[in-house]
Amino acid sequence: MSRFVHLTMQQDENGEIVWKTWISRADGEQLKTLFERKENRHLIGAELLLRNNVEYEESKQRQDIYEMLKVCIEKGGGCHR
Numbered sequence: 071m072s073r074f075v076h077l078t079m080q081q082d083e084n085g086e087i088v089w090k091t092w093i094s095r096a097d098g099e100q101l102k103t104l105f106e107r108k109e110n111r112h113l114i115g116a117e118l119l120l121r122n123n124v125e126y127e128e129s130k131q132r133q134d135i136y137e138m139l140k141v142c143i144e145k146g147g148g149c150h151r
């Protein structure tokens with residue numbers, strides 16, 4: 071979970087901790103790896119990365135995360151790749 075927070079949150083100009091709205095290619099790859107782990111079988115946090123205001127350096131990463139979440143929902147949760 072701490073790795074997820076590190077990859078998805080940042081400090082804004084006021085010093086507040088906020089969700090990132092831009093995910094680099096490297097961070098996106100690390101996030102996909104975290105979601106593929108069976109320890110995160112419910113894909114906790116994936117929906118936060120699919121918000122409309124989140125942009126990806128590598129656009130396919132958004133689709134990959136979306137597909138993982140869709141499969142999990144269709145199987146009733148508790149799934150992993």
